[in-house]
Amino acid sequence: MQVPDFDVAILGGGCAGLSLAVRLAQSDLSVRIIEPRQEYTNDRAWSFWRTRADPFEDCVRKEWSSWTIAGPLGLTARSSSQMRYQTVEAGTFYHRACEMIAKGSNMTLSLGVSAQSVAHSSAGWQVHTNKGTFTAATVVDTRPPRRIPTYGQFFLGREIKTEIPIFDPDVVQLMHFRSGYSAGVDFVYVLPFAVDQALVEVTSFAPHNPGHQIFTRWLDAEIAVLNPGQTEVLRTEAGALPMQAGFADLKHDNVIHMGLGGGAARPSTGYAFTRIQSQADHVAAALIAGEFPDSKLDGRVTHFMDRVFLQVLAAAPARGPAMFQSLFRNAPANRLERFLSGSTHPLDRLSVMASLPPLPFLHAAAFPK
Numbered sequence: 001m002q003v004p005d006f007d008v009a010i011l012g013g014g015c016a017g018l019s020l021a022v023r024l025a026q027s028d029l030s031v032r033i034i035e036p037r038q039e040y041t042n043d044r045a046w047s048f049w050r051t052r053a054d055p056f057e058d059c060v061r062k063e064w065s066s067w068t069i070a071g072p073l074g075l076t077a078r079s080s081s082q083m084r085y086q087t088v089e090a091g092t093f094y095h096r097a098c099e100m101i102a103k104g105s106n107m108t109l110s111l112g113v114s115a116q117s118v119a120h121s122s123a124g125w126q127v128h129t130n131k132g133t134f135t136a137a138t139v140v141d142t143r144p145p146r147r148i149p150t151y152g153q154f155f156l157g158r159e160i161k162t163e164i165p166i167f168d169p170d171v172v173q174l175m176h177f178r179s180g181y182s183a184g185v186d187f188v189y190v191l192p193f194a195v196d197q198a199l200v201e202v203t204s205f206a207p208h209n210p211g212h213q214i215f216t217r218w219l220d221a222e223i224a225v226l227n228p229g230q231t232e233v234l235r236t237e238a239g240a241l242p243m244q245a246g247f248a249d250l251k252h253d254n255v256i257h258m259g260l261g262g263g264a265a266r267p268s269t270g271y272a273f274t275r276i277q278s279q280a281d282h283v284a285a286a287l288i289a290g291e292f293p294d295s296k297l298d299g300r301v302t303h304f305m306d307r308v309f310l311q312v313l314a315a316a317p318a319r320g321p322a323m324f325q326s327l328f329r330n331a332p333a334n335r336l337e338r339f340l341s342g343s344t345h346p347l348d349r350l351s352v353m354a355s356l357p358p359l360p361f362l363h364a365a366a367f368p369k
Ligand SMILES: Cc1cc2nc3c(=O)[nH]c(=O)nc-3n(C[C@H](O)[C@H](O)[C@H](O)COP(=O)(O)OP(=O)(O)OC[C@H]3O[C@@H](n4cnc5c(N)ncnc54)[C@H](O)[C@@H]3O)c2cc1C
Pocket: 011, 012, 013, 014, 015, 016, 017, 034, 035, 036, 037, 043, 044, 045, 046, 047, 048, 113, 114, 115, 116, 142, 143, 144, 237, 238, 239, 240, 241, 258, 259, 260, 261, 264, 270, 271, 272, 273, 274, 276
């Protein structure tokens, strides 16, 4: 075999690509990350319940121990003495990741470079880019998936600074349900950073994206009803995440798939950040040990539960708000939050299953679509 230019090529320097690169920067492997963006901007914020350590713990902007759900059953408030809901801003994350990568002796981060194709070669792989070709023994592909999922999480959010203090900075409004914006389940999410500053986001779990116009009108109305006075928009974000069990089942192409294209978004929730961190730990450990990693995150039981949950949600979206509220009302403290963060512990799973109305789930389990 010809000696490759790099041990590892990482296609895409977003959340998954940089998370892996940061871990590999502490090894002897030579790594090239290629990323089409010319520069990083603060393009999103990742929020999640922290369940494990990761290299970005010092990038947390704010954390909360209370959250609410509001819907047909009224207001459900939950607090935790153990679990913290945290936010990491992408701008801080990218900066920190670039710093850690720059400390590695064999790391190359190439901005403004996009992968066009990869092909087997005598050196392992040839990576063709808009700026020429290079070779690598192993390819990790973190580019966004091109497939369109049959169900997804769609959202539009604005971080705003208001003239009037209108937010409770200690409580996250996780899911405050609305209706009539999509063919699925609609809710508003408010992440309060201060009494006068928050990310307000309108979200649909639905078979199709309701579209920018509907989202803009909906978001305008949600902000107006808060009576915020003069409002400054500090940042906007939008997304479309797959919510489909088996969406990213592993392709047997000898390329390592990570991030959204590697099944990192939990099919039943869309949460991906903590799962990307465990995927990055696992893939880095295998590459450093000279092994081919299995980057799959979900076993058969999780896959089955996600499939059943999504089938019930898609079949009867009007029942969605009450279903989510039952979960947040009935599941024991911390277990639901751990489950939503990706825990596959049998007790966490069991608590979640026991907190849901059994009939629709038994039906969906027995009659898969
Ligand atoms: C606005 C927004 C908010 C989100 N909030 C949360 C949250 O609160 N909690 C949570 O858990 N998850 C959240 N997610 C979901 C998920 O965590 C993110 O989408 C996350 O960034 C996924 O990581 P990734 O590496 O798969 O994709 P990205 O971070 O999108 O990285 C993919 C990279 O591939 C690059 N790329 C594209 N084409 C090429 C090419 N041809 N060659 C090389 N590189 C290429 C892109 O430029 C990009 O940098 C959010 C997503 C979005 C969009």
